[in-house]
Amino acid sequence: MTANTLVSSKLVCVALNDKSQLAALEGTFNEAPYKKPPTQPVLYYKPRNTWNVDGAEVEWAKDFDGNDAPAMAVGASLGVVIGQETCRVSQAEALEYVRGYTIVCDFSLPEESYFRPDIKGKCLDTSAPVGPEIVPADTIDNPDALTVTVFVNGERKNVFPLANMQRSVAELISKISWIMTLQPGEVIAVGFAGERVPVAKGDRVEATIEGVGTLTNTLGGA
Amino acid sequence: MRHARIIFEGRELDIDIDASDRITTTDGQELNVALDSADITWLPPVKEPGTIFALGLNYADHATELAFEPPKEPLVFIKHANTLTGHKQVSYRPDNIEFQHYECELVAVIGKRGKNIKREDAMDYVAGYTVCNDFAIRDYLENYYRPNLRVKSRDSLLPMGPWIVDRDDVADVNNLRLTTEVNGKITQDGSTRDMIFDIPFLVEYLSKIMTLNPGDMIATGTPHGMVDMQPGDTVVCTIEDICSLETRIVSEKEYYGDKY
Structure with missing residues (x-):
């Protein structure tokens, strides 16, 4: 964990929130092991060891034998920063609980299955840069x-x-707040393009949202 | 020695408990109160909770009960501090569900930062042990990142404590009786010796993926014996030589009060 991370206590990410990806996978999701498409937001955590900042290096992943992983990928999302305790709020009022917005990158191993929590692929040290800053919600x-x-x-x-x-952002805040009470400073990465971008050692990755900023990181291992 | 966090006479205190059940604050003040006193409010025992790793299907018998093949690799999911509550506190049953069950689990509390920790060194990174009850709402299971957050990340559904026992005070952590009682009747009776992936394996496995930090916890899974819980039920999870963790189930309405 980087000491000056913008994240406080929790980074919740939403997977499978790209309509075109869901449409493309509909056949797969009607088969085993999924059996039916998701009825609820598909959520995962990037735990504190993953939190990183703008401008920093992202470590290249190692396999279990200590060798460099053959491939990594990145997705980028709008990051919603919670401004006050958010417990069981409606979709209509959800945006009132937002302090501001930022950008979240999720570096991971390429994802082959959504059936089990992907600890090996998603919990890599330094793999969740958040930044460059928090722009005010208004x-x-x-x-x-x-x-x-x-x-x-x-x-x-x-x-x-x-x-x-x-x-939508408001629907996600509401739905998540009915599972868990969110605290100020916690961040929700609301959605990634279904196609994650392959990256190589030494690559410079920029994720940009107009009005929010540009988050820049470099892959290690080169 | 045992270590806990309590509220007593209006103060939040970090306490040590010795073999004679004598309670001393970390400032050295002795508290004249019995461990079972109603004047003590028990908080979750880890002061600055980090990442909580929880194991699914980590007892051979429980894996069979749930109609799965025992896993060849640990099934790990992550929880955060919103789920934590203390001994003798309440957990809630959501409205309109069919099946909520407890899961009595041995918890290893990480005491030292490390990455790529070898199995033979793993116990150096464990500060101590406690007990948790990793409740699940089976109605909410979906086959995406299963067990999904809606099942396992709910407020109050991870009671833990009452205390952490120092690692070296537990002779053989791989041979402890583990029981759960619901309203005084034993409903779960197993032993930590039936764990598929033991603590040294899990520390090595997780630390190959990521850095472990002090305050991280590994909840090591539960044996067979699941029953449904209803508001008004009292559930006590006990692991021999560690502690007994008591929880009362309340309705969603009672738990959330004004926010319901």
Whole structure:
């Protein structure tokens, strides 16, 4: 964990929130082991050892024998920063609980299955940069109208308009707050493009949201 | 020695408890109160809780009961401090569900930072042990990151404590009787010797993936014997030589009060 992380106590990420990804996987999700598509937001945590900051290096993953992992991937999301205790709030009032917005990158091993919690793929040290700052909530009119763009070594690799999310920012805050009480400073990464971007050792990754900023990190291992 | 966190006479205190049940604050003040006194409010025993790792299907018999093959690799999921509550506190049963069960588990509390820890060194990184009750709401299971957060990350559904026992005070952590009583009747009776992946294995495994930090916890899974819980039930999870953890179940409405 980096001492100056912007995250306080919890970073909740939402997987499978890209409509086109859900549509593409519908056949798969009707088969074993899933049996039916998800009826609720699909959530995972990036625990504190993963938290990292703008400008920092992201470690290249190792396999269980200590060798460099063959591949890694990155997704980027709008990060919603909670401003006050958020317990069982409605969708209509949910955005009132937001202090501000930031960007979350999720570096991981390529994901092959959504059946079990992906501890090996997602809990890598330094793999969750958050930043570059928290912009105040009142500077963003409509968070669902933002677009997240990922560049690798200056080349645009992925564009994700949040209008393509299956569930909106407000709906997610509400639904999560009915599972767990959220505290000030906790962050929700509300959705990633279904296609994660492959990265290589030494790559420079920039994730940009207009009005929120650009989060820049470099992969280690080079 | 045992270590706990309590509220007593309006003060939040870190306490040590010796073999004669004498309670001393970490400032050296002796408290003239019995361990079972109603004047003590028990808090979760880890002062600055970090990442909570929990194991699914880590007892051969429980894995069979749930109709799964025993896993070849640990099934690990993560929980956070919102789920924690203390001994003799309440946990809630959500409205309109069919099946909520307890899971009595041995918890290893990490005391030292480490990565790539070898199995033979693993116990150097364990400060001590406590007991938790890792409740599950089976109605909410979905086959995505199963067991999903809606099942396992709810407020109050991870009672823990009452205390942490120092590692060296437990002779053989791999051979402890583990029991759960619901309203005074034993419903779960197992032994930590039936754990599939033991604590040294789990410390090595997790630390190959990530850095472990002081305050992280590993809840090591539960044996067979699941029964449904209802508001008004009292459940006591006991692990021999560690502690007994008592929890009263309340309704969702009673738990959330004004926020219901």
